[in-house]
Amino acid sequence: MLSRFFFVCVLFSSPLVVSAADGEWSGYIATEWRVFLDLPTAPEQHGDNVSLSAQAEYYREWNAGKQSFRFTPFLRIDGRDSQRSHIDIRELNWTMVHDTWEFTAGIAKVFWGVTESQHLVDIINQTDLIESADGEEKLGQSMLKLSLTRDWGDIDLFVLPGFRERTFPSRVGRLRTQTAVAVNNAEYASSQGRDHIDAAIRWSHSLGDWDVGLSHFSGTSRDPRFRAAVDKGRTVVIPIYETIDQTGVDLQATKDDWLWKLEVISRSGQGERYTAATGGFEYSLYGINESAVDLGLIVEYLFDDRDELALTPFEDDLFLGARLAFNDEASSELLAGMIVDLENGSRVMSVEASRRIGDDWKVNLEARFFSNIASQDSLLNFENDDFVQMELAWYF
Amino acid sequence: MKLSNLFVVGLVFVSSLASANPQQKGLEIAIEADKRETGFGDTTANMTMLLKNRHGGESSRYIRLRTLEVDGDGDKSMSIFDRPRDVKGTAFLSYTHKTGSDDQWLYLPALKRVKRISSRNKSGSFMGSEFAYEDISSQEVEKYTYKYVKDESCGDIECFVIERDPVDELSGYTRQVVWIDKNEYRPQKIDFYDRKNSLLKTLSYKGYQQYLGKYWRADEMYMKNHQTGKTTLLSWTNYKFATGLTKRDFDRNSLKRAR
Numbered sequence: 152m153l154s155r156f157f158f159v160c161v162l163f164s165s166p167l168v169v170s171a172a173d174g175e176w177s178g179y180i181a182t183e184w185r186v187f188l189d190l191p192t193a194p195e196q197h198g199d200n201v202s203l204s205a206q207a208e209y210y211r212e213w214n215a216g217k218q219s220f221r222f223t224p225f226l227r228i229d230g231r232d233s234q235r236s237h238i239d240i241r242e243l244n245w246t247m248v249h250d251t252w253e254f255t256a257g258i259a260k261v262f263w264g265v266t267e268s269q270h271l272v273d274i275i276n277q278t279d280l281i282e283s284a285d286g287e288e289k290l291g292q293s294m295l296k297l298s299l300t301r302d303w304g305d306i307d308l309f310v311l312p313g314f315r316e317r318t319f320p321s322r323v324g325r326l327r328t329q330t331a332v333a334v335n336n337a338e339y340a341s342s343q344g345r346d347h348i349d350a351a352i353r354w355s356h357s358l359g360d361w362d363v364g365l366s367h368f369s370g371t372s373r374d375p376r377f378r379a380a381v382d383k384g385r386t387v388v389i390p391i392y393e394t395i396d397q398t399g400v401d402l403q404a405t406k407d408d409w410l411w412k413l414e415v416i417s418r419s420g421q422g423e424r425y426t427a428a429t430g431g432f433e434y435s436l437y438g439i440n441e442s443a444v445d446l447g448l449i450v451e452y453l454f455d456d457r458d459e460l461a462l463t464p465f466e467d468d469l470f471l472g473a474r475l476a477f478n479d480e481a482s483s484e485l486l487a488g489m490i491v492d493l494e495n496g497s498r499v500m501s502v503e504a505s506r507r508i509g510d511d512w513k514v515n516l517e518a519r520f521f522s523n524i525a526s527q528d529s530l531l532n533f534e535n536d537d538f539v540q541m542e543l544a545w546y547f
Numbered sequence: 548m549k550l551s552n553l554f555v556v557g558l559v560f561v562s563s564l565a566s567a568n569p570q571q572k573g574l575e576i577a578i579e580a581d582k583r584e585t586g587f588g589d590t591t592a593n594m595t596m597l598l599k600n601r602h603g604g605e606s607s608r609y610i611r612l613r614t615l616e617v618d619g620d621g622d623k624s625m626s627i628f629d630r631p632r633d634v635k636g637t638a639f640l641s642y643t644h645k646t647g648s649d650d651q652w653l654y655l656p657a658l659k660r661v662k663r664i665s666s667r668n669k670s671g672s673f674m675g676s677e678f679a680y681e682d683i684s685s686q687e688v689e690k691y692t693y694k695y696v697k698d699e700s701c702g703d704i705e706c707f708v709i710e711r712d713p714v715d716e717l718s719g720y721t722r723q724v725v726w727i728d729k730n731e732y733r734p735q736k737i738d739f740y741d742r743k744n745s746l747l748k749t750l751s752y753k754g755y756q757q758y759l760g761k762y763w764r765a766d767e768m769y770m771k772n773h774q775t776g777k778t779t780l781l782s783w784t785n786y787k788f789a790t791g792l793t794k795r796d797f798d799r800n801s802l803k804r805a806r
Contacts, residue, residue, distance in 0.1 A: 261659060
């Protein structure tokens, strides 16, 4: 199925071979240094680490921009965890644009949602968890996507063949579950396994101060459940990908200095139907103390009605965050945040900061601390994985 | 029609009564300047920003701009960033309104995420430059109150000097003094006064060129911050008019595709 799909893609994108417009390459190469502050939970897990990554993007358009082709390969070479060394095609797609519709075929990335602390509604792309434990990095997803633009909003229709399994650290990796995930033994609830073709639909619209999205996804869950097993004499956990139906709503009201945000999902297919939500606000203070610096204060409540059975550690949690934008030549930024479990007091804190150096370099700092972790909280897995990381990237 | 009637009346006033009240005369000049700008339809252009600090350190930004004129309201515009390279592909969509707050969205290409953002940060710096958002957004007559000050020569041409006070309390300025040439009603120079009413910045326009036989656009806009010594030079190239852009080129889908 997948190979046939790709044949279609290549066929579609063949016009670019004869097109006259010039394509262009851009991207970055980065080095990451990660220092762990504690000894690992398991003796086989590695310590401080150096890692290289690169992403390039080739883009070409023709027919006055009505058609375009995009190819975005990603590569990481990790010093310690061979599973973190990986290649992914983030994008390889052809897009055709018309007045009232737009069609994309190939591998692409799609983002849905409004909140900052977690992204419940966003479901099209699988999480590249091994890239970043915060779940912000995504794997490319093959798709046929038709977008219709109407006065009453945009409709996006998706056919999603070629399920992608979530990436996980290996036994020697950090920021992993206490029992390592056996990624090669994944199980599927559907008899079609990973060949199940998923589908999704989304309506979104801007009405004055309000931005609204309503979506439904039917297919293989991006986040697996786990079961314990024994593999080659070792205890492992095996990911089980079930077939789910998920309806999602995302809402943002932009009222002067206040951004009010809400995401709600209802999902069936993974045990009993459940509801999860993230909601809160971002309040901005501009030019604090007569300077150019803007401060954003973010508060979000994270909820999951499965309570302690939830796959996520965030079932009754509060996120408090502060975003500083310095508005200087180097585009310096800082985001500090903390998620606190309101029931057991477990805390995860993070700091992300970045600034440009010269025209083509950028330095990113990231730190994550897990503290006061309760014994029943799933964050216990990361209890000894506090880290500080610096990344230096060169853009071309 | 109503507007042009007002004009005829206005011009009669100006020419016959040298003592016409300065608010009235200031407003008439602003309306005439706006009238000469009306009807351009749509434009695209490339913009380079050269930022210099007091010590001579330089950095530059490349941005492409698309603008759509909207009948009876402020313009729609899309800015697409080409450089610095780390923000390449970032795009900014703005629906300006004559009154009330503008609608703004930002597209972050690394996450493929469109974010609706607050438009309250009018006085904030655009891309770390000496231009504030309110300096580069669409200039509507309704955004200020006016007062004619005097006639003065600016370079080798004759100018009206008018003072305009921002209506919006979120503006970073108490007032602006604008030199507008008498021949074509083009801004030649603007002095910006901060909230404490001290001279903050001066913007100078250079190299006006006429397009479609009617619309004037400056090749260069030079902003000097008197308080920090920093400067920003905006250089415009590749101005095109009547390119056939429609409102579909200014929606959230086009923001995601912006290149």
